[in-house]
């Protein structure tokens with residue numbers, strides 16, 4: 001049997017096409033062809049909707065869910081956090097804008113005794129993380145489909161983010177108000193406008209060429225309790 005007509009745009013591998021029931025027909029069409037075409041349309045609809053929703057959320061958040069590069073992750077999780085790992089025991093880490101969980105899952109594996117709060121607004125990457133958590137559960141990882149700008153940040157001992165400068169500019173006063181002075185903030189690639197970095201680590205990586213390290217300045221205001 002030939003692939004269905006939608007195959008002009010989207011050809012399913014032969015193994016995914018159902019060729020059974022050729023003897024059964026519905027209004028003259030073999031049932032196998034009808035089911036195969038229906039399956040392809042549903043799949044195409046899901047993919048197109050997922051892409052459309054993701055594009056809308058790119059506009060809403062101002063950034064795509066592009067994952068941090070492998071060298072930058074290795075550097076942050078290895079050399080950089082190696083220095084402050086003992087301070088994090090029993091504390092909480094915030095992954096603000098967690099995307100597909102590329103950083104959140106390794107963070108939770110790297111610090112099994114520390115709660116990792118992963119916030120992601122875009123539904124498709126959030127759903128991916130949620131499914132990943134269902135399959136490969138990390139006991140200390142909490143995944144939230146929420147806007148971190150509206151969530152209390154108090155209680156976090158470390159903030160890790162890979163966001164654009166405009167978003168970081170909105171996040172800065174919130175961090176100053178809610179995080180304890182001296183809290184470590186690691187920003188992949190983009191600097192936080194208005195803050196002086198403690199260190200800028202240059203990486204041999206064209207996607208994420210630098211990692212900024214900050215300590216929250218200023219005094220702490222009374223902030224709401226951290227999210228569970």
Ligand SMILES: C[S@@+](CC[C@H](N)C(=O)[O-])C[C@H]1O[C@@H](n2cnc3c(N)ncnc32)[C@H](O)[C@@H]1O
Nearest residue numbers: 061065067068097098099102120121122147148
């Ligand atoms: C460049 S990705 C970073 C992914 C991940 N942190 C990593 O390092 O692989 C930035 C993510 O932040 C999310 N984001 C941006 N603003 C947000 C907000 N206010 N609340 C929650 N998520 C947000 C975007 O949807 C996007 O998925």
